[in-house]
Amino acid sequence: MVTSRILAGMTVLGMLLAGRAQAAGTLTIATVNNGDMIIMKQLSGEFEKAHPDIHLNWVTLEENVLRQRVTTDIATHAGQFDVLTIGNYEVPIWARQGWLAQLRPGADYDMDDIVPSVRAGLSVDAKLYALPFYAESVMTYYRTDLFRKAGLTMPQHPTYDQIRTFADRITDRDSQTYGLCLRGKPGWGENMAYVTALVNTFGGQWFGDGWKPMLDTPEWNAALTWYVSAMKADGPPGATSNGFNENLALFASGHCGIWVDSTVAGGLLFDPKQSHVADRVGFAAAPIGPYGKGPTWLWSWNLAIPASSRHADDARIFIEWATSRAYVQLVARHAGWVAVPAGTRISTYASPDYQKAAPFAAFVHTAIDTADPNGQTKQPRPYGGAQFVGIAPFQAIGTQVGQSVAATLSGQMTVEQALAAAQASVTRTMRQSGYLH
Amino acid sequence: MARTRTRLRQGVVTILGWAIALWMFFPILWMFLTGFKNEPDAISTPPHLFFSPTLSSYRDVFAREDYWHFATNSVVISVLATVVALLVSIPAAYAMAFLPGPRTRMTLLWMLSTRMLPPVGVLVPIYLLARATGLLDSRTGLIVIYMLTNLPITVWMLYTFFREVPVPILEAGRMDGATRWQEVTQVLMPLALPGIASTGLLSLILCWNETFWSLNLTSSIAAPLTTFIASFSSPEGLFFAKLSAASTLAVAPIMVFGWASQKQLVRGLTFGAVK
Known part of the structure; x- marks a missing residue:
């Protein structure tokens, strides 16, 4: 009697501990909770239908958690994931570490259809390590209503001086209408993505010959002085808490006159379900500063296979499916053309249906096509990347400098103090990392 | 006069108590309300107190993730980790309370000090151990980790409760011929039941809310509700309404459980406080 009770108890315990079993041929896909990824997950049933021997398991995490989780997993060769969603910042760095499997798409995969600037960031030594899912x-x-009311016209290619003039005219603090919304939340992927692009067009850059930090230059000073002055005069209160999402919320709820940020916001701002100003949004190219040229901004979310994956062949089949032309058509059929993953395929922009559904399509295509991450800054530079520096220590130094920049916005530091502190901390980190001797 | 002053004091204390309770409950109330807003309303400034409630966020949450899979994991992992922690802690606390050695005090302090170590400091060794033993993304792995991380607290709490039990009662049991097992199970445990219950409840709540290890050691099979919440945060796009709906669903079971057992919890925590 007692023995049978013990056996029954152990059986129940075993069942409780076992949980849901992992079937053979199961791919574990680690991804972030962005709109395009959610659609991919919803449509993945189509993939499983076409490939009945491959089952998909999804792990959706917050971006920074995902990065930490995946890094731990790859570094310890645990092999928990078969497909990773990673940015074009990580792809070359992780590929050089030997953390990613090389990709050799099949003959029927249309590589020539991928936007060249996006494709360029995913190869190391002519070997491909990821395929782009969407780009921005x-x-x-x-x-447009505020501009009309103020008698202003936004040029197709505005300058930063014009943006400041327009913002001054639009700002009306009594009605909580702020002329200019820009990122202020500290972080390498938050305020420093915008500030890096701003500094580039003002003629500044992160590093010069021999990896010498160049943050104490007049160009950085001019760019930051413009940023701080414009945000103090025309920005929303508490701007140091505002990243992409917070500014999206401010603009969508009618509190921003002008917002300079990622092209991915276009689909969200023009969607009446998510935006109160969907019928009053205008768009133009990113503003240019005194230098005018220089790398602007290029970010892509890509699918890659970790070197530790035990199902690399199945993972390759999935990645090719999710980044294919056929997948774009599938999304268009199920969620409409405005929801297709943008920025990666030339054929998407050539589609009259997409042009009709997304009025900003041509602008986005041009912005992505011309945002050369390896483009030239005013002086020669030893690094690649548009709104980031393509080296491993950048996450740390970008966030350090981002905190100093946020301190100027909140009035805790002057621009000169912030840049002196940034120059010192970046120099120290670059020495510790072995870049600077 | 004195009666009026007493009433006034009672009134002030009551108002203060309510104010503190509302202040502490407000984030939960706000999260609950935000779950019924649409996304633009959820992040509007100034915040909307009055709005048209919608269930769209809850619909999205259920459509996007298998809530019951995560909830089952949370229940199984929290309950089993708590049971195992109690099974280990009760004999440990008994030995320390009634059979202390010269190093008992130091051992207790050392156990508590392990709680002060930031978990990230041992992430890689624990991850490697979990990988080597095949416990990554398994309920067993998380149960073992939760049990070990909560052990210092459960041992300390039980030790404190056991110390309140009069030794002569245990001695009387021994005089009547009770074995060590009978002394613990039939004399000590019934006497310290409120304390054991509150230790178990606290351990359960700690396991339910634990985030660091669940995010790092599980991916899909054994992922509990804390990873379910994390999956609704987005770097690009509005997500506060959906995140609030997911968070409400995740905390609802443990809140209901907490309310239902609050009498036992308070009785246990004040056990022996007044002699």
């Missing part, structure tokens, strides 16, 4: 650059959004 930078553009200017503005409220």
